Amino acid sequence: MICNYRKRLVENPIHFKWKMKFLVCEERSRTTTLCSLFSQGLVYNVFSEGKSLRDDDVLQNLPVGTTATLYFRDLGPQVGWTMVFLAEYFGPLFIYLLFYFRAPYIYSHQDAFTSSPHSVVTLACACHTCHYIKRLIETIFVHRFSHGTMPLRTIVRNCVYYWAFSAWLAFYINHPLYTPPSYGDMQVNYALAIFVLCELGNFSIHVALNNLKAEGGPKCRKFPHPTKNPFTWLFFFVSCPNYTYEVGAWASFSVMTQCLPVALFTFLAFIQMTIWAKGKHKTYSREFKDYPHLRMPIIPLLL
């Protein structure tokens, strides 16, 4: 009975709302979840009695009688989180290198395949490349994503944003008329040191968050806490130190290259991450009664 409905669903893709009635058999409904019934690479929002249902909802626990009416809404083409991040990070990595090696048709003809005389330009390329390689490594090996997905439209929009912005900032840093920082090597070296520290910090936080998921198990939820790693001690002051370190890395990169487009990118990233951090902070505060009061969302003591 249930198999027939699944077959029908696959053969007739839903483009709008659709209603389905089926008999809820006593024995099987005790363990049958919606996920096992309907997930066949088709992503839907399932509703019953006006309430949205989750993948792991068990049939028997639904507030229905012997006949269940389920409403489906097709969410359109989706992409898994891993694919999303891989697409978003490979783009800037590759595009920046195109500009660094001055591929033809970007700058004037005689500048093609030349290199900049300034060491800071090579350093910036190394930093940018390492930043995105680190992100790719984290995506593949560190992060554990839920089965969630992202709509195709959103990933296209995100990719356009990241790729276009990295092209724009790479254009100026690798330009033949690039002007090195005003305070010379001192400015570059201090900024580089802070950049490296922030990258290490960001990585440490991601590892710590990942271990948190592992030690707690799926049902037991704990909020993140400082560990032996000094970089995680920022957890004493902020809820989302990974965002703090990320902003720090980009800010130091701006100072290192003294490039206004990079500063603009940093500013926009800061706004977006602050919004995310505030949301997370609110979720933590609401969920855990003993959540530390000292912690701010993203900037210690301030924001």
Add this chain to the structure above:
Amino acid sequence: MSAPDMGTTKTAHSDVTPKKKRGPGALATAYLVIYNVVMTAGWLVIAVGLVRAYLVRGSYHGLYFSIEKPLKFFQTGALLEILHCAVGIVPSSVVLTGFQVLSRVFLTWAVTHSVREVQSEDSVLLFVSAWTITEIIRYSFYTFSLLNHLPYLIKWARYTFFLVLYPMGVTGELLTIYAALPYVQKTGLYSVTLPNKYNFSFDYYTFLILTMVSYIPLFPQLYFHMMRQRKKVLAHVEEYKTE
């Protein structure tokens, strides 16, 4: 872009389903009524100014100079509407309203005011008159809506006049930007070139061209959205009338 009604679709919805929406408080309503009355009056001043200038001069050309100051004042004043949405006393999207108002302000200051040579163009009259008629209807619509005494004529005008005024305004705007291009390129207005200390460059000429290109996807979307709104709002009233 002269898309005056985009940001207020929710207000339009509120005409259709008055019971569902909770309006702003009494103080906010009073303030909004005053604001909308002032804006209606302001755009009426501009309209009268245009007509008087035409009668005095006897020709359509160069009328911009007679209404330059009130136009700048009242169009810039519309920036307050972004604040209204942000604070929440107007149930519209901040982003949508912001986009509309900023595009108007951009055309007023960054194109017409900044490039003196286009001020005597006829395209300026085209978009100014489109804006004037639209804004008078729109602000009086809001005023009456807030006071819950909206005459059908105003509602009809608001959802019908745009059919002609919107393309008219867009044409005027595009022609004006196009007319400004050679002067911007010649003088390098608002442009920054390399090399400089902050490794940044901006070409206003290219920016204006991209702005013109952006009308291509945006204008049809907004126009057809308004047409759909028109069907919804005016059809509903007809149903009500036949009961």
